Amino acid sequence: MERQKKTQSQSHPAKPHDVVDRNREWALLGDFITDPSPAMQLAIVSGRRRHGKSYLLQALCESVGGLYITAIREEGRLLALQRFSEAIAAHAGLRPGTLDLADWREVLTNALDVTARRAETPLLIIDELPYLLQHSPELPGLIQQLFDEHQRGEGTGARIILCGSAMSVMHELLSGTKPLRGRAVIDLRLGAFDYRTSRDFWQIEDPVTALHVHAVLGGAPGYRLLTGPASPDDGFDTWVANTLLNPGRAIYSRTETEYLLREDPRITQHTLYYDILTAIARGATTPTKIGAALGRQRNAVAHPLDILESTGYIHREQDLLRPRHPVITLADPVIRFNQLITLPQAAAVEQGFAEQVWKASTPTFNSRILGPHFETLARTWTLQHAHAILPDGLPGPVGTTEVPDPGARTKHEVDVIALAFGERPQSPRARIALLGEAKATAARRGMGDLQRLESIRDLLTEQGYDTSGVTLALFSLYGFHADVAELARERRDLLLVDLETLYGV
Known part of the structure; x- marks a missing residue:
């Protein structure tokens, strides 16, 4: 007692x-x-x-x-x-x-x-x-x-x-x-730091640089000590060449990925797992496509995919509106960078041509790494921070969807969709709180992007979904044209999210 x-x-x-x-x-x-x-x-x-x-x-x-x-x-x-x-x-x-x-x-x-x-x-x-x-x-x-x-x-x-x-x-x-x-x-x-905490932890002033660093290293705090004293704020391109593409540093991701995979005792065929991760990084999003990229049957990659998912290396994202095969993506930015940038050019990197390799890899970085990562952060912001702006407050599930357009015989991919609070994924006639488009290109977003979202909203209305309270959101890395910015000041259903809003600065 x-x-x-x-x-x-x-x-x-x-x-x-x-x-x-x-x-x-x-x-x-x-x-x-x-x-x-x-x-x-x-x-x-x-x-x-x-x-x-x-x-x-x-x-x-x-x-x-x-x-x-x-x-x-x-x-x-x-x-x-x-x-x-x-x-x-x-x-x-x-x-x-x-x-x-x-x-x-x-x-x-x-x-x-x-x-x-x-x-x-x-x-x-x-x-x-x-x-x-x-x-x-x-x-x-x-x-x-x-x-x-x-x-x-x-x-x-x-x-x-x-x-x-x-x-x-x-x-x-x-x-x-x-x-x-x-x-x-x-x-x-225990997960990694979120993107805002990562920026504070790295003490990065520029939000664009913070986004780039998070796109290649994610929010794992342990990587900061491995990069040395150089700051990404002094020049992201130089920093990448001197850290991630420097074979003399422990953070050199060719060995880091192998180190991560060895943590799970079930991962014994490292070559197979490397190949699976590479196929996913290059755009294979289903077991069938991944197997085809490796010259294997779908069943041959099913078990390795289960293991990679259980260890947090890949993510299966369900369509929020319709039952279909989930989209498989890489969950770890370090592995994504490794499979797309480091491994394909490892010989040149290890011969001392890091700067040339990084310059030649810019198109791959922008399309395969920065773009998808910006879309992910847009969904994260919607889930964690949009409640302070949305008319109805806290949203429900957040994810992606694919909207069929029978008239045009096509489908529209939606980067960000949030259901209303209390709604369940794949429910018929669900209330939709937000539809968003996220682009990390250098071009500013304008009326064409808004019109695309309006068309998708109208399609969903025709298909029985409740879009009466939907907010249309444009996420942009480099801002917006003046006409859409002016319109956003007049329309309560239009939300413009730039990088400063994303990072809360």
């Missing part, structure tokens, strides 16, 4: 200043470790490499005096037991060599006892758990046993966080009949 009263008075640990953003994640984990329940509790944290999981968890651990131990990829069982034993001894203030724990149950029980004696909140964090599972698959079962033994408040009230970068392995911990299913109160999947 005394321990419970003491724990109830405990407040959240303050987030350190060097932990950028992650306010919701910090609050969630703060609730977890300060929960007054005397029973043991378990949390799972997963996320792609370079997303800052370890940085966040180390800061959390230090804030409450917990024990943080990370596994090592190539370390065997015996060495892992010895290293964990040394870490526990050091945390307890014992001399090196004092502890020589023989199995993982002893490691876990000693770790929990030590944390309970050293801190008000007993916190144990095991990072990169999948490395341990390669030689010690019994660990989840042992954690389950300890968890069940501590549920009646007879234990230390410990909090355990298991973390890992192998997304499929971490997700399977809580699936099916796995030992830890139903025992974790948190299953936190």
Whole structure:
């Protein structure tokens, strides 16, 4: 009872200043470790490499005096037991060599006892758990046993966080009949920074440069340290040649993609996965088209595509209005840059011709990387920020669609569509909140773009959808012609989103 009263008075640990953003994640984990329940509790944290999981968890651990131990990829069982034993001894203030724990149950029980004696909140964090599972698959079962033994408040009230970068392995911990299913109160999947936070994190002044950097590196904070002291604001083209296309730097993406793929133990045929990623980057958007690009049957790429989706490397986007095959795209800008720019010209890059390679790659960058990325950010802005402008506030699902035009015997691709709040995708007669066109070309957007959206709106009305409250949105990288800008000041249903609006500056 005394321990419970003491724990109830405990407040959240303050987030350190060097932990950028992650306010919701910090609050969630703060609730977890300060929960007054005397029973043991378990949390799972997963996320792609370079997303800052370890940085966040180390800061959390230090804030409450917990024990943080990370596994090592190539370390065997015996060495892992010895290293964990040394870490526990050091945390307890014992001399090196004092502890020589023989199995993982002893490691876990000693770790929990030590944390309970050293801190008000007993916190144990095991990072990169999948490395341990390669030689010690019994660990989840042992954690389950300890968890069940501590549920009646007879234990230390410990909090355990298991973390890992192998997304499929971490997700399977809580699936099916796995030992830890139903025992974790948190299953936190840490994503990359969004595009606005990334700009702040990189301290980039120019929004155009911020967009370009995000198009090639995404929002993974771990890449900033790998690029060196040069700033993209000093010249994006020079910066790319000196960083992403510099074989002497660790961020050189030819090796980075291989490094990322090796995180998942199920990915063994690296050549096949490289080829699949390349086919998608070049525009193959269905399993059939991807298989054809590789000279394989559709069924031969189905399983690899499932794995790539589960690890977050590809994304299947459903049409918001009609049931049809989902469109497959690359979700990781680093891999997209690698497959389209670095790999095709690797020989020239490694001979020192980075500037020439980058100049020759400009058309590919603009059409295959910058254009699609700008469309993605337009959808992200609609989902996260448009509620402050739209007449009805918060929109519903946001995505893309393809609108048939029987009269013209064609189809119109819509870059951005948002259903009204409460509507479900692919519902007949759904209310549509926004239709948008996003173009990253150097040309300003004008009346022709607006007329195209108006035509699509009219087609959807004829097809039974409710467009009475729809907003027509034009997204432009380089602004708008004066006539459409003037019209936007008069029409409440017309929204112009330039790069400053996109970035909130």
